[in-house]
């Protein structure tokens with residue numbers, strides 16, 4: 001029987017995989033002469049996470065990681081003030097962990113490019129062991145970004161596509177330098193089951209086509225397809241130590257629900273019942289009975305297993321939920337894992353960000 005479940009807590013996993021978090025040795029820093037005995041291993045373990053605002057799954061992920069002394073946590077967000085509150089909470093857990101804030105609005109390609117360039121140029125970031133693409137918005141009213149991209153697709157997928165592809169050299173440096181490899185953890189949602197990627201009209205130009213959950217479903221399906229496309233490319237270039245996973249964290253009450261909570265109670269109930277039927281195959285009350293809200297600690301556990309468990313690579317699959325990898329097509333739709341659609345998504349994403357990536 002598996003030791004993991006939807007009740008698994010993030011902190012328990014950080015302690016379980018403590019060796020992954022601290023004490024990694026970077027080959028480049030080891031003495032080259034056989035006459036010089038290796039000194040203490042140099043602690044190098046850098047995690048970069050987007051969307052670190054307090055009260056969210058990302059903040060809880062970082063605060064949990066801090067317990068086992070990673071060398072540095074890099075917080076990528078659009079608000080320095082919110083990130084600072086999370087940094088303060090990290091320091092309460094472990095004052096020795098170095099932190100760095102990098103400003104990026106994922107719905108602005110210019111802002112993402114600027115952030116990626118500052119990460120690439122920063123000598124204090126020699127490598128990135130784990131990238132956690134956590135930021136998103138959910139079920140927002142229709143909006144196009146200044147780049148003309150539908151908002152939820154931009155926040156969940158395209159901003160991360162651009163950021164991750166640009167900083168990949170530092171992730172590859174981590175995989176090359178140490179035995180532990182590197183991980184790309186992309187936050188998706190069971191909501192991907194609501195809709196696949198609308199390849200012919202990703203920005204909902206067709207009048208009347210937009211619904212808040214069609215856009216969320218598209219964005220979260222794109223996240224999984226991006227993980228599939230990344231893994232194919234990384235394997236082809238022989239970077240076997242780097243693996244991408246797409247994670248559904250479970251249902252947790254956070255600021256993510258703020259847009260739907262603005263709806264009138266009756267409208268909200270009707271909409272959520274419809275969403276629950278399409279995503280879970282049952283009305284909302286039954287979904288909540290079978291799967292009550294998770295705590296933040298439970299909500300960050302699946303991300304942390306994807307980031308830390310070295311044995312995951314022995315199993316098949318790209319999608320995790322309830323702390324387990326699964327290829328069950330009832331849980332992860334084929335429209336989100338099909339390799340041909342993954343390539344189509346890669347091409348579409350390159351078109352939308354206006355840049356090709358040789359990965």
Ligand SMILES: NC(=O)c1ccc[n+]([C@@H]2O[C@H](COP(=O)([O-])OP(=O)(O)OC[C@H]3O[C@@H](n4cnc5c(N)ncnc54)[C@H](OP(=O)(O)O)[C@@H]3O)[C@@H](O)[C@H]2O)c1
Nearest residue numbers: 051052053056057105106135136187189251252254255256
């Ligand atoms: N909570 C759930 O039940 C649930 C279920 C399934 C999947 N997920 C996924 O889990 C991840 C974390 O969600 P959460 O529940 O922790 O939500 P959250 O508390 O609302 O956190 C989302 C984070 O994303 C950031 N963000 C949003 N738009 C951004 C932008 N344009 N540029 C930069 N950062 C931006 C937010 O920053 P601001 O504070 O500045 O807005 C915040 O830090 C998301 O990918 C979500 O889709 C959550």
